[in-house]
Amino acid sequence: MAMESDLELMLRVRAGDAASFETLLRRYRLPLVSFFHRMVRDPALAEDLAQEAFLRVYRARERYQPEARFTTWLYRIATNLALNAIRDRKDAVPEPSDDDPDGGPARERFVDSKPTAEQQLLQDDRRRLIRQAVQSLPGNQRAAVILHKYQEVDYRQIATILSVSESAVKSLLFRAYETLRMRLEPLLREGQI
C-alpha cells in the first residue's frame, strides 16, 4: 500500500479521523523533537514544545487549508513556538556541564567511528564548540540553518515559514554561515573541522 501523503492525512484529520493524526504524529515526532532540541538546547523543553506543536496542529485541524505543503505549515507552527521560547528564556539557557560536554541527553550522539580516549575528548570538545556556535546564532538565523540543514526544507518553504522573501532567506543563511565560519575559524585552521 502506497504511503499516504501528509496532505491526505491532514484532510482526514480535519474530517475527524484520529488514526490519521496518529500517523502524522509517528511521522513527525523525531523531526520535530530534533528541531526543537537544536533550537532551544534543552531536551525537556524540546519535548514540551513538540507536544505543543502537535496539539496546535490538532486544534487548528478544522481551519487547515491545503494551500501550502503540510511541512511548511507544521514548521511554521514549530518555528514560532521555538522563537518564542528562545525569547522567553534568553538568559536562562543552561550551559552544558563538564560531565556532559554535548550538553544533551545520552541518546543524542554525533556519528562515532570508535575513536581512542584522547580522540574522543577532542571530538567532544569540537562538537560542543560547533553546537555552541550554532546555538549562539540569532533566532531567525538559527531557524534558517536548522530548517535548511536538518529538516530538509527548501528555501521557498523557509521563506514562508519565517515570513520573509527567498532572497532574505539566502541572506540569513549566508550571515549565519559567515558567523559560524568566523567563530570556528581556529578549528577550521587546525583541520579539526
Add this chain to the structure above:
Amino acid sequence: MKCLDHERLFGYAHGLLGEQKAAEIRAHLAGCSPCRLIVEHYQRLDAALEEWKPTEPSAWFDARVRQAVEAQEARRAASGSWGLEWVRGLALASLGVLVIAGVAWLTYRHRSVSTPATLATQQAPQMATTQAPSEVAKLNPVAVTPRQGEKTGKPAPELQSGSTALGEDEDVGALDDYDLVANFDVLSEIPKKNAGVAN
C-alpha cells in the same frame, strides 16, 4: 587578483548560483587560494554540521501528546456546554437589570412630579445640620422660605420651583406641613448663631 565577496563564495559552495556564474567562480578559484580556502571552510563547516544527529523522543512522548489531545477535547466539550449556559445566564441577568432599572426610573419620575413637598420634608433636616440656609436654598428653594417679617441679614434668595418663580404673596403648599415649618425654625437659628460667632 582581487578576491570575490564571501556571499558569492557562499552561494557557490551551496549550489545557489546558475551554471554561468558558477563557471566564473570556478575560474576565479583556480587562481585565488584565499577564496579557495573560504569555499573549503564553508564546505567543511557543512560537513561538520551534518554530524549532529537527530534527538530521539522519549518513550512516553506519543502518550503525552495523545493525553494532551484528549484533555483538549474534554475541555472543548466542557466549554461548549458551559459556554451556552453562560450566555443564557448573562441574557437573563441583563434582562433583570433592565427591568429593575426601568421600575426605579419610573418610580423616581412619579415621585418627583407628584410630591415635591414630601421630598422637601425629607431633605430639609439633613441639610440643616450640615449646610447654611443659603446653600440649602440653592439646592431646594422651597425648603428655606423665611417666615414673614423675619430678618435673615441677607436678601432673600430668589425662589423658584422648577421654572416658575414664586412671589411673596403666593401660597406655598409645603408650609402647611408642620414638620417642615418646625425645621424652618431650626434653620432660621443657624444664621444668628453664625453671625454671633463671626462678631
